[in-house]
Amino acid sequence: MSALIAPEGLPRPAVSADDAVRLAAEFYGVGTAQVKELGSQQDRNFRLTAADGVWQLLKISNPAFTRTEIEAQNAAMECLAAAGFAAPLPQLSVNGEPVESTVLGGQKHCLRLLSYVEGAPVIDRPHLGPALRSALGDWLGRASTALAGLEHPGLDRSLQWDLRHGEEVVAALVPFVRAEWKQDLLLRTLERISSTLAPLKDQLPVQAVHGDLTDDNIVCASGPRGSVELTGIIDFSDAMYSWRVAELAVGCSALFHHDPVNPLTVLPMIRAFHARAPLSDAEVRALWPLIVLRGAVLAVSGEHQVTIDAGNDYASDALDREWAMFEVPARYDWNAAEASIRGALGMELPSPPDTSAWLPLVPGLPVPAPVDFSWDSEEFSNGSWLDGAAEEERIFAEAAGAVLTRFGEARLTRAAVNSAEEPANTAIAVELRTAVPAAVHTPFAGTLSAAPDGTVRLEGAEAVVVLSGVQLEAGPGPVDAGARLGTANQLTVWVQLPGAYSAAETPPRFVKASEFPGYAAGFLDPSALFGLPPATPAADEALLERRTNAYDALQSHYYEAPPRIERGWKEHLISTSGRHYLDMVNNVTSLGHGHPVVAETAARQWRRLNTNSRFHYASVAELSERLLAKVPDSFDTVLLVNSGSEAVELALRLAKAFTGREDVLCVHESYHGWSLGADAVSTSVSDNPRALETRPDWVHIADAPNAYRGRHRGEGAGAAYAADVVRQLQRLHDAGTPVGTFIAEPRNGNAGAIGTPPGYLEQVYAAVRGQGGVNICDEVQMGYGRLGRHFWGFEEHGVVPDIITMAKAMGNGHPLGAVITRKEIAAALAGEGSFFSSGGGSTLSSRIGVTVLDVIEKEQLQENADAVGQLLSQGFRELMDRHALIGAVHGMGLYQGVEFVRDRQTLEPAPEETRAICERMLELGVIVLPTGDRQNILKVKPPLCFTEESARFFLAMLDRVLAEGW
Known part of the structure; x- marks a missing residue:
């Protein structure tokens, strides 16, 4: 050897x-x-x-x-x-x-x-x-x-x-390591490896x-x-x-x-x-020390090799990599x-030790009140937790008497937005704050020592109590149970099992939530030292099982192993582990999550009154007037509903009553809702795999006007698709089934914000009207300023529909939708009775609807959608130049789609890659999902408050995933 x-x-x-x-x-x-x-x-x-x-x-x-x-x-x-x-x-x-x-x-x-x-x-x-x-x-x-x-x-x-000879190798070659601090870490680690492996070999x-x-x-x-x-x-x-x-x-x-x-x-x-x-118990106990030892052998051998073989680029290029292979596991x-x-x-x-006989750490102190820094803390509002330590100090300062933080709590104040890394925010220590200094005593007999950083350690037979912030009065050495140690009014307490950290090391206060179960096996909850029961861990896995058992699987959830989301702020969704995910898909919450003005409006109206629109009150008139002010003068009436599906359902009934015709023309790959009529005109197989084979006889389907991968492509595609529709309308008319209603989005949102080519809607609308039909523009996804340059999607095409449907953005998450049309069309339904929606025009819904319009204007969210949307579009084009997987970029403003293809010539879709990219993006703190019938398009439709900073983070993470793989 x-x-x-x-x-x-x-x-x-x-x-x-x-x-x-x-x-x-x-x-x-x-x-x-x-x-x-x-x-x-x-x-x-x-x-x-x-x-x-x-x-x-x-x-x-x-x-x-x-x-x-x-x-x-x-x-x-x-x-x-x-x-x-x-x-x-x-x-x-x-x-x-x-x-x-x-x-x-x-x-x-x-x-x-x-x-x-x-x-x-x-x-x-x-x-x-x-x-x-x-x-x-x-x-x-x-x-x-x-x-x-x-x-x-x-x-x-x-x-x-x-x-088996690794310890000898490290000891022999460590002199070749040039950095003194590296030598020191290697030698200290080697001691621990040897003592751990000796009884296992x-x-x-x-x-x-x-x-x-x-x-x-x-x-x-x-x-x-x-x-x-x-x-x-x-x-x-x-x-x-x-x-x-x-x-x-x-x-x-x-x-x-x-x-x-x-x-x-x-x-x-x-x-x-x-x-x-299968590994034996001894192999499991030896595994991590051997992982560290392997890294140490590589680190010293690499330094040795470049010394004796100076031209060996293979060895010299590996030095940093090999040091990481040692340092990462060694320091964990x-x-x-x-x-x-x-x-x-x-x-x-191993079972934790029995702590029932331990004495109070601060005897005579009243049981301290728990202070809450978690996701459900009522102390936080309007993103205040993002002030971090400053917000913690505010909460401590406002607390009365003695307060204690919680073991295992994932603190919002220790997390950040737009971060690719999981935050180290889960407490393995607790903090006691008192108004005046309190006397600290030993909970059990042991040996007392103090580290240079002021940390105090009490080592007992079964556990070690580590204290930071105590003004020590006792000297080092053996101490009895109940002995006075000193005083503190800002005390941090760890209770660890022997062997976790040496006297020269202070344990971390916070670890990642994913790492906490491992730490919890070596650190105990100190709450019992203050007369409090141990913290109850969150049962996230049990919750998902409960959901699966009670909430029907038809109502699916995102991701195989979804994070539990219980809070939001602006364009961020926050899990119970405190991690902030960038939300790229919530076009429903148009203003952003947790908007304070909407929250205050809703709370105020709930306290006053919530009833239906058959009663007489101001807000329903105000909302209707505000909506009419946003559309061309030909529109003069509003009907309020609960959802996009209900809006489409009502629009179809209005059109049928007005034209006297049942037949409807829609387009391929579209989605308009889940109710009976809305589903009948929805043709997206991503939502319903049997959509094309289960349409009723009165539904007719035109080709999706997709100039990127459809039948007609490039310049002139709009006129070509429109000509196809004109011929289809004529065939249906000649067959005795003339179309009474044409329904389409101004951009095919569910397909990935696919643009409707120029000239298409203008010619189709004219042809439909020429045969006595009406045109429904479904603005549920595209409307309300999301496109930036236009408040409504139909404005992009210079057309005016007969009926407009909208929802999603109207209530910032509150269920609210609307149909805007002409009174003559609405009047046609009167023969079937009056129309009524319990929640659509309620006092609460109407007031929220007005507030949303106010905020969009006051905070210039449409202008923001335009500016940040342009930044995204430019960024996507730059990514497209670097990554062949991107075949096309669709959309505008804050409704865009990034289409992934395996070949830019054949346009073969890449659905598996798209799903894998989304999973990898979740790991990096971004929630983005596939869309379209081929499930190969990233749907990009964040809240309208989406910032340039968040846009750049999203682009950087997408670039990273496309470069590194998934």
């Missing part, structure tokens, strides 16, 4: 590309057209390309490795190939040998010609999604199982990469391992529909006998440089490995990591 880590180390053999060509010809009779050196720490690898284009790999091993070791590597390759993996296999030389020997530079080297395994190393992918990490873990488990039965004398090796099974099953040595290819498929395993240079769990530790360590801010990125890999090769809480692993594997966690 000592020879392998001597200062001279293992520099690569001095072999040039010309030498490789000569050796390949001499020993294997290979005529090489091209040669390219591939990276290696200690060997030389050359990819040879023959004249016929076939690739092979010439590998010249370091002279330190014997022929028996090389033959063992071949055996490992053949073992995994027999198990179904694509692996390099040795090719026989002209002498009929799989391994040849030659003298280079006065030393004997083994060389082999290996078959080439196609694929790109996984390391080339910046982002490794959960599915890919699971697939890697599955492969590690399968490979480990396959190699378990392999025996070969050449596997009994002494390698610096064998984690004899319990860890030993078998044949690949030894380097990392993202460097597992290759992949792009699969169908944007997926990633693992294709093979390469580089068996480190095949040996070692601990079985070391194979998993090596694979895990390679993940951290892909996602250094999320140490638990390894959980899918560990879970998948365990499903193939090891107890929390093990607990998280156990939780992921369904293993039991």
Whole structure:
């Protein structure tokens, strides 16, 4: 072992590309057209390309490795190939040998010609999604199982990469690490590794391992529909006998440089490995220390290698990556990591100690009042929590007497908007605030110590109490239960199990919500020290199950594992974990979530009166007048309803009554609502897979006027589509079923804000009217200033419909819709009785409707939609120049669609990629969803208060996902 880590180390053999060509010809009779050196720490690898284009790999091993070791590597390759993996296999030389020997530079080297395994190393992918990490873990488990039965004398090796010798390697090579702080961290960490692994080593099974099953040595290819498929395993240079769990530790360590801010990125890999090769309790206990040890070995070996082999760019380029592979797991809480692993594997966690005999920490203090910084705190309003620590101090200052924060609470004040990272906002400590200093005593007997930062530790037999903010009066050393420690009026308290943090480290006050279950296994709720019951964890998983059981599945939810959303502010949705998600889809909440003016209006009106429109009051007249002021003069009457579906339903009835005709013409890929009539004229198969085959006889469907991928494309498409409709109208008229109603959106919103080509609506409206029909413009999605340049979508086309339907934006989330038309059309329905909608024109709905119009004007939200929409449009065009997946950008203002295609010529849709992109965007803090019949368009329709800052964040995250993958 000592020879392998001597200062001279293992520099690569001095072999040039010309030498490789000569050796390949001499020993294997290979005529090489091209040669390219591939990276290696200690060997030389050359990819040879023959004249016929076939690739092979010439590998010249370091002279330190014997022929028996090389033959063992071949055996490992053949073992995994027999198990179904694509692996390099040795090719026989002209002498009929799989391994040849030659003298280079006065030393004997083994060389082999290996078959080439196609694929790109996984390391080339910046982002490794959960599915890919699971697939890697599955492969590690399968490979480990396959190699378990392999025996070969050449596997009994002494390698610096064998984690059984890892501690010795780190100790020997740490002097080569140039930064003193890095040396210090390595040595302190090495102590902990040694003490943790010492009692476990004899319990860890030993078998044949690949030894380097990392993202460097597992290759992949792009699969169908944007997926990633693992294709093979390469580089068996480190095949040996070692601990079985070391194979998993090596694979895990390679993940951290892909996602250094999320140490638990390894959980899918560990879970998948365990499903193939179940881990013992001892292996689980050893796993995280071995992951850290692997990173340490890489870090010191890399520094050593560049010292002895200065021209090795492969080694020098890896230094930062290898340091991350050590530092990320080394600095994470090891107890929390093990607990998280156990939780992921369904293993039991140790029972917490009995705290019933502990004494009060602050005896004589009245039970403090809990202070609430969570999502449902009534202390917060109008985004006040975004002031962060300042808002916390305000709440503390206004509290009377003693107050205590809550363990496990995800604080809104510790989260931020427009962040790609999950916030570290979940408390593993509690804070006590008192008006005057209070005496602090020991809850149990133990040993007292103080850290340089002022933190005080009381270490007992079963737990450690850590205090920050206490004015210490007692000296270090043993103390009895109930002993006075000092005073405090701003006290932070942790209760941890032994071994989590040393006396030199202060635990974090906050961790990520996703990491909290692991931390909660090593930190106890200190509330009992103040006479309060422990905090009750949120049962989010149980809630989703309750929803599934009681709330019919027809009413589906977004995402497979949806965050629980309970609060909103402006263009942000806030989960119960406090994370702020950028909301790109809520066109219903047009003004933004939690708008204070709407909230105050609603509360005031609720207190006064809420009744239906058959009573006489001012707001229903005011709302109707305000709506009429927004439309052309030909409109003179308003009918108020509850929803877009109800508005469309009413509009169809009005048109039928006025024309006396039942037949309706609509367009493909459109959606108008779920009620009987509205659904009848909805043709989108994304909402109803059987839409086209279940239309009633009185519904006729025209082609969607899509100039991007429809029958007619490009310039002149509008006239061509309109001519088709004119012919269709004539055929229906001649058949005795003349169309009485034409209904369409001014842009096809559900299809992805697809623009209606110029001239289309003008000609179709004229043709419909020419045959005695009326035109309904469905503005439920496009209207109310969302398009920026136009308040109504029909204004874009210079046309005036006969009936306008609207909803969604009208009430900022309150159910409110309207139909605007001419009195002569409305009067036609009088023969069927009067019309009435209980909530549509109620005092509450009307007052909210007026308020929404006021806010749109006062806050210039239509102008904002125009300005920010232009920023988005320009950003999408720039992304389109960089990413071939974007085939087109549709829409304007704050209703846009980004269409993903696999080929810009064939326009093959990319629905699977679109879904995966949306899932990845959720991880980065953005809620955006697919739309359209092909489900390949991102729908971009945020609240109208959407800011330039949020637009830039969205564009940056989309760019990141398209560049890194999903």
